[in-house]
Amino acid sequence: MFLVEGNKIICELFNSKFKIKEILSTDPQKLDRKDISVTHISDNELKKISFLKTPKDSVAICYLNPEEKSEDLDIQLVLDGIQDPGNLGTIIRLADWFGIEQIICSEDTVDFYNPKVIQASMGSFTRVNMVYCNLVEYLSGTQNVNIGTDMEGENIYRFEKPQKMNLILGNEGNGMRPETEELLYKSISIPRFGNSQSTESLNVSMAAGIILGQLFSK
Template identity: 65%
Template sequence: MLTAHKIKIFQSLDKRKFRQKYNLFLVEGNKTIKEIPTSKFKIQEVFSVDPSALTLDAKASEISAAELKKISFLQNPKDSVAVCEILENIELPQTGVQLVLDGIQDPGNLGTIIRLADWFGISQIICSEDTADFYNPKVIQASMGSFLRVNIVYTDLELYLKKSTFDIIGTDMQGEDLYSYQFPEKFNLVLGNEGNGMRDTTEKFLTNRITIPRFGKSQSTESLNVAMSAGIILGQIFGKK
């Protein structure tokens, strides 16, 4: 049952401190909600305007479109909202290419990068402690369900990179041409902050640098969006495999 107290709690989950307080986050849309049971995430409750459209072990409570709008973070709410439990931050062994995010701030960028990782079969992303919160509703929406299949770890990047036994590759305007560079089988690909790039404390651990060459003659475009850069680089990496 969707009570006034629950509505107040769910509405507060757009802020990190309340997600941490209640250990909860929201997932919206039948398509993604149907995938949750096959993932590591646990559903606490489901609210739907049409519960019959969902086939879940967790029973969905029927609510009105007006009630859905009250608990949705979307301008045009979808059909259902699932209340899920936040997972413990656990690092898994590195199995191949791994993304390392240094201070990515935009939730949309993080969600898109998670989606790219899922598309290219990357199982884990390591994030600096100040990277956008993975459970932010905008991140969850932008990932389009890919958050269910990619492990996200927040940690002290300097300590993490210091102990890494694999190559650490980052982007640099003076780096080697992406299209001629020979990537190793296992490595960390570092992506820096949208405005400032990677920090000096991260850059000092790079073992190699690559750059995406500019083919256009216009100089008005100074740089590429970080998620766009990730897509170009990953396409080249896996296109060679």
């Protein structure tokens, strides 16, 4: 099972493929659902259950969904070892914004049922299909064009988007694995405009947002 916190996100579960076992709420009036068990709890009880520093109003206990990969879609994200739950949540939210309905993850990508991922995705996890698999096998077999992201890739402003593509995002510290890089058609990158001598790159979720914003402009 996994937890979803806060009425706002919990309400997005009602019309999703996720099934709720029960809800524990400090304000059960607001969740008037006859088909789901809602138990009234105190603020103190919520505090003990919640993963959040500042608990919200309710906690829903949900069933894990059986993982099911759909056919490859025209644009998909592929995550090669994303570790930070906040980054994964943000990437799921981005995918939802841009209408990307499936994300393929390497087996060592952080679990999307992690409470921090669920909260950072702001309910978007209900609309994006998450698949965990062996990336080398997947990338070798897909008909989509595999496009990586790194600091030395083709300028995104000049890049011609293929009709069917996977956009591959690498690990926060190490980028994509060499085995993944071998299966790429090419890589793209965001040019740096500042004169900054900093060696810092953009955070992976921010880079994903800027790249998707550009891909969808065409």
